[in-house]
Amino acid sequence: MKVTIAVVGSTAFCQRAEAMTLPKDISINCYRYKHPTEAPSLLQKLKPCHAILFSGSLPYEAAEKVVQKLSIPSFYLQQNENTIAVTLLYLASEKNLSIHELSIDSKDSTHIEHVLRDMDHLSVMGKPAIHELATTSDLQAVVNFHLAHYRSGRTKMAVTSVHAVYDQLEAAEIPAFRMIDPVSNITRSLEHAAQQAQLQRSEATKIAVGLLKVHLPDSFNHEIVEQLASHLHAQSMQEEDIFQLYTTLGTIEFALQTEQFTQLIHSLSPIASLAFGCGQTIVEARENAASALELERKSDSHGVFMLDEKKQLHGPLPTVIPAVAMKLEDPDLLDISSKTSLSPAVISKLIQFNHFRQASSFTANDLASYLEVSRRTAERTIKKLIDQELIKTVGEEMTYAQGRPRALYQLHLPIY
Structure with missing residues (x-):
């Protein structure tokens, strides 16, 4: 199956990604920003995709609260020693710049330290000025770091990991260079995102069974079973006071993200109890659902529980505020x-x-x-x-x- 990955990044990064020769089973849709803080708003425009890859940690961290509500895996391109080495090699060979003439900002300064340690024959020439990017980095502070070192004469070039910082340095007429993201790093990140998307899709198709046990038959409205089956796209069967709902894990996970479904399951207590089970077979899934129902009865917590094929109990569900609602005013x-x-x-x-x-x-x-x-x-x-x-x-x-x-x-x- 071909995997579609949404790439969220700067214009320059997206242009680089679009120019690459991608693995034949991967396609990308790019969403461009001028500043990493725009990443959350870009996610609201996502078209159908299987995974998201951010161009770096800053846009990922800016969008983290939104990402946590999404049902698809999300990742960001991480800098490593390869990124630093390729960038330093280019500046030395093409710009004739020594390491000590550079100011560098990086998410993890240990990568720079590792590269410098491997190049110990250059250590006598000194180290670059290093600024480590924090989760809540003020980009103006990063710009000021490079400006101060250049204007004092301590450096000749600013090397930045943030495209928005590069644009500001260019506007200030300060020699600046964007950290090079090697094609191999981007390709590996896309392949990893595709593999995780495939794994998630495989998990989503696992068999799941829901058991709805009625405690107060005289107060029970049988239309609830039809409503549950509709939300879960499930086949339902009745055995005495228990209704069985046959569906998939992915369908349950999606339903739990919807406001209508969560309101429905909250309305069950104390008239009825609902529990889910997953497994490699229908029999295993039903047995796990029965165990979850029993564990729910003995638990002090009220809500819906699920027992997976590894006998791990999840619940009460949902664990997060539903993200999918009928927004008629949008x-x-x-x-x-x-x-x-x-x-x-x-x-x-x-x-x-x-x-x-x-x-x-x-x-x-x-x-x-x-x-x-x-x-x-x-x-x-x-x-x-x-x-x-x-x-x-x-x-x-x-x-x-x-x-x-x-x-x-x-x-x-x-x-x-």
Whole structure:
């Protein structure tokens, strides 16, 4: 499966990434910023993808609170000794600059120390001026560090890891150089992100069973079972006072991020209890769900618990505030609604569907099932989105039954 990675970085970094020859199973979409603090707002514009790679630690740290709410893995390109060595080699060979003539800012100064130790024959020439970037680094302080060393005559060149710092130094007419991110480092980071995305997708398809035990039958509304099955895209079965819901781990994790589902499960107590189990087989998953239900009964904590295939208990769930909600007041959502003549509620559901699919293609039947509408209604919705270039056809799916192959689509709506 081809993996799509969102690359969040400066214009220069994105241009470098786009010019690379990528592994055949990886594609990238770049989101450019002028300053690392813009990273959180860029995440709100993400199109379907499987992972996110930030160009460095500063944009990652700026967006960390947002990243924690996302259902896809996120990483940042880390500097290492290779980054420092390649940069120093270039400056020595092409700019004829000695190490002691440089001021350098870096996330981890130990990388510079390691390279200098390996180049001990140059130690007699002195070390560069080093500024270590902190999590809450004031970029103006970094600029001032380089300015002070250059204007005092102690250095001839500022080497920076932050593109926004480079731009300010250039504007001040201070000789500056951006740290070189070796192509090998970028490639390895993209490959690592792709591997983690594949692993997460594999985990998400694991079999999961939910057990809903009714304690007060006279007060129990059976419509709750249908609502739970709808949120979990599950098949339900009843055995006496217990309802079984068959689904996948990924579907449960997504449902727990939605406000509607969490409100529903909170409404169960004390009438009923819900627990989940995961496993390599349905039998194992059901046994783990039964164990989770029993452990929940004995626990002082109230909520939903899950026992995974490693017999590890998780809960009470959800552990974070739901990130996916029906935001009918969002101006971008309202704008899409106006262009497509679809209601804000339908657009919001489409964004949730986009989030749930995570860049996977889908058929009209898939969309109809999620929206709980007829296939004809789903096809009309797709047509309206195609007219506004918010959806595109990406292939066809052959069916075992007779008839024409079904079109495969991919949404191009922001997923977060």
